[in-house]
Amino acid sequence: DVKVTQSSRYLVKRTGEKVFLECVQDMDHENMFWYRQDPGLGLRLIYFSYDVKMKEKGDIPEGYSVSREKKERFSLILESASTNQTSMYLCASGSEKLFFGSGTQLSVL
Amino acid sequence: SQQGEEDPQALSIQEGENATMNCSYKTSINNLQWYRQNSGRGLVHLILIRSNEREKHSGRLRVTLDTSKKSSSLLITASQAADTASYFCASPGGRSNDYKLSFGAGTTVTVRA
Numbered sequence A: 001d002v003k004v005t006q007s008s009r010y011l012v013k014r015t016g017e018k019v020f021l022e023c024v025q026d027m028d029h030e031n032m033f034w035y036r037q038d039p040g041l042g043l044r045l046i047y048f049s050y051d052v053k054m055k056e057k058g059d060i061p062e063g064y065s066v067s068r069e070k071k072e073r074f075s076l077i078l079e080s081a082s083t084n085q086t087s088m089y090l091c092a093s094g095s096e097k098l099f100f101g102s103g104t105q106l107s108v109l
Numbered sequence B: 001s002q003q004g005e006e007d008p009q010a011l012s013i014q015e016g017e018n019a020t021m022n023c024s025y026k027t028s029i030n031n032l033q034w035y036r037q038n039s040g041r042g043l044v045h046l047i048l049i050r051s052n053e054r055e056k057h058s059g060r061l062r063v064t065l066d067t068s069k070k071s072s073s074l075l076i077t078a079s080q081a082a083d084t085a086s087y088f089c090a091s092p093g094g095r096s097n098d099y100k101l102s103f104g105a106g107t108t109v110t111v112r113a
Helices: none
Strands: A005-006 A011-013 A018-023 A032-038 A043-053 A055-057 A062-069 A073-078 A088-094 A098-100 A104-108 B004-007 B010-014 B019-025 B031-035 B044-048 B057-058 B061-066 B071-076 B083-093 B106-113
Touching: A005 A088, A005 B010, A011 A018, A018 A032, A018 A088, A018 A104, A032 A062, A032 A073, A043 A062, A043 A073, A062 B071, A073 A088, A098 B044, B004 B083, B010 B019, B019 B031, B019 B083, B019 B106, B031 B061, B031 B071, B044 B057, B044 B061, B071 B083
Parallel strands: A011 A104, B010 B106
Antiparallel strands: A005 A018, A018 A073, A032 A043, A032 A088, A043 A055, A062 A073, A088 A098, A088 A104, B004 B019, B019 B071, B031 B044, B031 B083, B057 B061, B061 B071, B083 B106
């Protein structure tokens, strides 16, 4: 079974903290993606990576950075978490068709 | 930026009934996809229809695509309680190597027993 694994299901962090969200896929996909999902807004693309060490900004990259040191792992970093980054974060991998992780519900207090 | 918009936002039906939801998109596409999301979970790919196809079936799902109207519809026949979920349409950019999918806000379907 193909798998995209996100390291945490729920996270609670304080304003100003540095936050790491990890994602691992076992399908040898070149492309990996980070989306955030908010009620009424659907999914919005934060960053995407099409190869190791390569990244491209999505629609809402402000306040986020990413790291892709190995093909299977794609990390999302919130340099200084803010309350407006409270959201569901979804990692995906694939080419035409995407496979999603179960999501990380992040609360920033 | 959001490419697709689903309609209606929410739908409540009796078990056994059919559910239809629509998606409109803005720019030309090479394919359109539908995904399902169960409450609080990740999305699962349901079906992909290419721009040169008009209709596609997968089990109880039927998808149509009208590129002249920039719209697609997803029909779920003989609904079951397990179909309760949110459904999203998604499409990539027009370039063949653009794999960034843009999603709509989704249609929430509730199937009543």
